[in-house]
Amino acid sequence: MYVQLSSFLLVPTYKGRHISRIFPLLQGRCLLFSAAANSLHRTSDGYENNAKKFNFDRLFKSCTQLEHAKRLHAIVVVSGKADNIFFSSKLVNLYAYLGNVSLSRHTFNQIAKKDVFTWNSMVSAYVRSGHFREAIDCFYQFFMTSGLRPDFYTFPPVLKACKNLLDGMRMHCLVLKLGLEWDVFVTASLVHMYTRFGFLGSARKLFNDMPVRDMGSWNAMISGYCQNGNAAEALDVLNEMKLEGITMDPVTVVSILPICAQLDDTLNGMLIHLYAIKHGLEFDLFVSNALINMYSKFGQLEHAQKVFNHMVERDVVSWNSIIAAYEQNDDPHTALGLYYNMKPTGLNPDYLTLVSLSSIVAQLSDSRNGKSVHGYVLRRGWLLKDVISGNSIVDMYSKLGIMDSARAVFEALPVKDVVSWNTLITGYAQNGLSSDAIEVYDMMQECNITPNQATWVSILPAYSNVGALQQGMRVHGRLIKNNLYLDIFVGTCLIDMYGKCGKLGDAMSLFLEVPKTTSVPWNAIISCHGIHGHAEKALKLFREMREEGVKPDHITFVSLLSACSHAGLVDEGQWCFHVMQAEYGIQPILKHYGCMVDLFGRAGHLEMAYDFIKSMPVKPDASIWGALLGACRIHGNIDLATFASDRLFEVDSENVGYYVLLSNMYANTGKWEGVDKVRALARDRGLRKTPGWSSIEVNNKVDVFYTGNRSHPSSEEIYKELRNLTDKMKSLGYTPDYSFVLQDVEEDEKEHILMSHSERLAIAFGIISTPPKTPIRIFKNLRVCGDCHNATKLISKITEREIIVRDSNRFHHFKDGVCSCGDYW
């Protein structure tokens, strides 16, 4: 027999760890062979003791690869043991354990006379390999056709396989019918089943009625509460357990740690860590993984890293956790380094590794590796199998600004959940493509997907961005119905939406309703007053915020400083800048410096602005020089402008706006060669002028107008109305200001160019498509043109309409021939 078997059993890759413990004297390539042969021999010869010693169980457990299992199977067959229920059922289990359930099934089918153990093995094989549907089917086949009675070994796996409450309750009935509820394992499994479907009451009742509870029962109840986010109840059960003198085991610790993370309870988290050390659970794989995740959520990366370093054994979850820890705490470089360190360990990245990786490349703005990540996920088939993988790729492309790819991946997803939609909507909104965001949101509605908080938080800013007040109000109504409008994030978005759509009063009354414990809603309302030019009110709100003990953050001060600069409140702006550092210890960032330069410059204190730049402790970037340049344009200081623009282009700005600004200054002074120079520079750097557009919402629909656009259905009427208005304006003393025409063309042509600016097209469309005297609200993506500003004042007088124009900078409220900005902007 030895000779016969040896041909099967040349095992070149076998890791001899388990076997060499059993056979310290036998080592080498044929270990498995010897052990198997010995074991079989003695068993069949009736050497009971030896059979136990060299038991097959150890051998089965030592099979770590499918090849080993197949060889073992061969031994069983060759030695005529294929009909032995024990060996065959073991093989059924083994194949399932090694991930090949079809071989399990095949082996199972070969068994002529199946007993309860055999059926149990098959059922649990399906469950272990994740084939829940098949497990349930197999169970019913067992129950209905085999003539055997399922026993208390059958139900724990079957209950795990139930994928909805109905299945679970049916099983519960069967358990009662078969009188198996006395078994701790069975009842604990029922408890777990009920918690999985959120039926915590039923679970708790079963748990309370248990006459005996083992560790697994306690853990089922505690983890049930934890996974449903019921931290308080989980802690109650934990205390009850402690009172009965039972201590936590690794499973309890692992269930409870995410709760500490969720509650941001650093103290208890560390106490449990100490407990784990004291009870020798420190090096448990699951415990360590859970600790890494918890410390990561606390933001304590050193602790997470320490746990990781001290681990004796690491699996994919360990690596995923430590990579995600750095990725989510804004350290993509370290995270990427860890990813590369993972490779040589021989562990294969799984889909969650790639989820982190996609976020890493997005944070690094690494488009090239973004494509590789996409390819990797695609090749593995994860994109089709798992929504989360797909969503993470859509998110990655959105963050990289490649919306076409994001859209393509989204379209190809076989299953889209609410997160998929949210990700795409947020992607468009964050990339400034508001109308695309709205279009996707409308599609989502048509597909009957129920939006959630994240949806509102991304669609509302898109509405405020194009001034879709009516649609925004519709969402507001819906939120009132769902009682979500007082949610701090949604509420803030609504405030922002009303503020940016010109309804400052509505923004304010909402602000009074939402909880105001953090700076978030305060920042929104302060910034809204700022863009409306109400700097005094913004300052008053800031004082109230201080009185209520809410700590301002750096965004609060950006809003305040910008409010002061738009209103020309130089002293107040300086006061804010001082308070920010002296009272709140907030170090100014470039945005704050930019606001200060703007504050001085706009008010005409160009020297002060320049001195301020020289006194800055950080290197000025393009936005700083851009602010100075903008001020120079307002106050016509060509020399300083030339100086500022030289500095500006030294720092290699990517912002087209500054090139346009400088080119405009040259154009205004007739220096066309300067214009050409700047345009060439922008072209060399691959920058294209942002096309100007204006939008207006009429009848729940947003219309967008580009400068000179004639493709609108009402184009004829719009130009007719504009010619009509221009005539009336001229009789009121309007003369076109050609300094805003940036092309070197004839005068007639210039007048036409001014008339077809996008803001004027939108206003004219508003006039012809709404009833007389209705207010008109216009949005412009760039700054409003100076000549259009003058013209709009007159149009508001001629048509007796309020015209509210929001540009990239602030609001202009035109009424009776004057603008709320007092021509200071």
Next chain:
DNA sequence: ATAGGGTTAG
């Protein structure tokens, strides 16, 4: 001989 309860996420 066969079983339950556990960590990572867009």
